Amino acid sequence: MIRSFQAGDEQAMWRLRHEDDAGAFAELMERWETPVRRLCARMVGDVHRAEDLSQETFARVFAHRHSFDTGGRFSTWMWRIAVNLCHDELRRRVRRPESPFPYAEGEDGGVRDDGPACEQPSPSEAAAKVEEAEWVRRALVRLPEIYRAVVVLRHFEGLRFAEIAEILGIPTGTAKSRMAEGLDRLGELLRHDERGGAKGFEP
Amino acid sequence: MKHPGNEEWMSYLYDECDTADRQRLDAHAAVCGECTARLAGWRGVTARLDADRETPAGAGRRFGRRLPIARWLAAAALLAAGIGLGRWGTVSRTDVRHELEEARVQWTLQARADRAAADREIVESVRALAAREQEWMEDARHEWATARAVDHRAIQTALRGIEARSTTDTVALHAGLLRLAQETGNGFEQTEGHLQQLAGYRPDNSPANEQPPR
Ligand SMILES: [Zn+2]
Numbered sequence: 001m002i003r004s005f006q007a008g009d010e011q012a013m014w015r016l017r018h019e020d021d022a023g024a025f026a027e028l029m030e031r032w033e034t035p036v037r038r039l040c041a042r043m044v045g046d047v048h049r050a051e052d053l054s055q056e057t058f059a060r061v062f063a064h065r066h067s068f069d070t071g072g073r074f075s076t077w078m079w080r081i082a083v084n085l086c087h088d089e090l091r092r093r094v095r096r097p098e099s100p101f102p103y104a105e106g107e108d109g110g111v112r113d114d115g116p117a118c119e120q121p122s123p124s125e126a127a128a129k130v131e132e133a134e135w136v137r138r139a140l141v142r143l144p145e146i147y148r149a150v151v152v153l154r155h156f157e158g159l160r161f162a163e164i165a166e167i168l169g170i171p172t173g174t175a176k177s178r179m180a181e182g183l184d185r186l187g188e189l190l191r192h193d194e195r196g197g198a199k200g201f202e203p
Numbered sequence: 204m205k206h207p208g209n210e211e212w213m214s215y216l217y218d219e220c221d222t223a224d225r226q227r228l229d230a231h232a233a234v235c236g237e238c239t240a241r242l243a244g245w246r247g248v249t250a251r252l253d254a255d256r257e258t259p260a261g262a263g264r265r266f267g268r269r270l271p272i273a274r275w276l277a278a279a280a281l282l283a284a285g286i287g288l289g290r291w292g293t294v295s296r297t298d299v300r301h302e303l304e305e306a307r308v309q310w311t312l313q314a315r316a317d318r319a320a321a322d323r324e325i326v327e328s329v330r331a332l333a334a335r336e337q338e339w340m341e342d343a344r345h346e347w348a349t350a351r352a353v354d355h356r357a358i359q360t361a362l363r364g365i366e367a368r369s370t371t372d373t374v375a376l377h378a379g380l381l382r383l384a385q386e387t388g389n390g391f392e393q394t395e396g397h398l399q400q401l402a403g404y405r406p407d408n409s410p411a412n413e414q415p416p417r
Contacts, residue, residue, distance in 0.1 A: 022305040029308070042255075059312055132254035140255070155252055160219055173210050179217075180209035180245070187248045 009074035016065050028074070029058055035157060036082045042152045043086035045141035053089060057082045079159070079167045083149055090145060139189035147182030150175055206238055207231060216245055 008027070015024035036057050041050035060081050068077055140148060149168060153159045154175075161179070165172040207215075207228055214220040215228045232239050 022308060025308055026305060055314075058308075062308065062312065129254055132251065136252055136255035151252075154217060155249060156256060161213065161217070176210035176213040177208075179213045183245045183248045186252070187244060190248070190251055 010070075013065070013068055013074045014070070016062075017068065017070075025058075025062060028061070028078075032075070032078060033058065036078070039079070039082055039152055039157060040086055042137070042140055042156060043083070043145075043148060044089050045137065049089065053082070053085050056085055060085075073163075076163055076166050079153065079157075079163075083153075083167060086149075087145065135190060135193055138193060139186050142189055143182060143185055147178050147185060150178045151182040151186065154179055204235060206235065212238070212242060212245070216242070216249070 009031070012021075012024040012027045015021035016028070033054060037050050037054035040053040040057075041047050044050060044053065057078065061078055064081075068074070140151070143151065150164055153164045153167065154161065159167075161175045162172050165175040168175065170178075211220070211224070211228065215225065220228070232242060
């Protein structure tokens, strides 16, 4: 979907490396800040942390601009930075969990762990869609990380398996088999949530 | 029947295989209920995942919460000036956007420094406040001491006034009481005399033990 811009990425990266061109950096950020933030939100299940992680990603892109391999693709390099930051964040949470449900997100519209809008289900189609989206986000943050990264990059960001393999440093076949396993597990998680949801939630 | 593996089905599902592979897999699925069921299962999951694609969490949030407002206002003012003065010919949209993005980049890189500076500022202002409060306390204490001294003098004066007045009053009262006592004494003696006169009264023209006249 963003294929036509690909040449532009490497050009902008060249200008950033050689001329410290702020405009080039702005171009890259303009193009990639939203996708990176979206990836981080799905990886860590928290839109606020996703903003921080996205900013950290670009801070690192800038700081490490001279170590970018000019033979490679900018986006692959950038995704790797972002995914690694997400993994670090999740590992840090496992060591020092901030809450019983570290992915739960308090007030304004993030991922919640107590199920979607369970107290008053709305009959409208729009509300049903929002609810379904929340079920999906819930299932995603419960999916083991090795599957989550592949599913998010392939299904939501539209990357090809070969690029995902390069980002994660795994063989392409492994990326594909993780995708299949990830989809199977997501199916189970979604069905499990439904069964749990049908019984109703404890306050 | 040899079933295609997960890897092949994933390429098929995400449209990454070539035409020959696609035809081969289509043909297999047409005759294999097991693989058709698995494919249907995966398609069911990906269809459900798409619900989150339509309403991704925080999709509408373009910028972070903690961007410095002042810097953005300055950039926005630049943008407004470009429009207001009709200078789009000289200030290009790209330039303005670069200004905006540059401000953002700078913020990203200096966020920690800014935060540290802000922290220092807060600490300093708290210290200044504490110092000023100390001054106020000193001033207040001094004022209070002065006021107390003034009050003390006033009270002393008043007390002395009361004392002097009460001495005079006591003397006057004593004199008054003495006078009253004397007068009362005199009056009492007079009254006693009257009573004795009344008790000893005998009318000269009436016999003793006679009924009193009606
Ligand atoms: Zn089969």
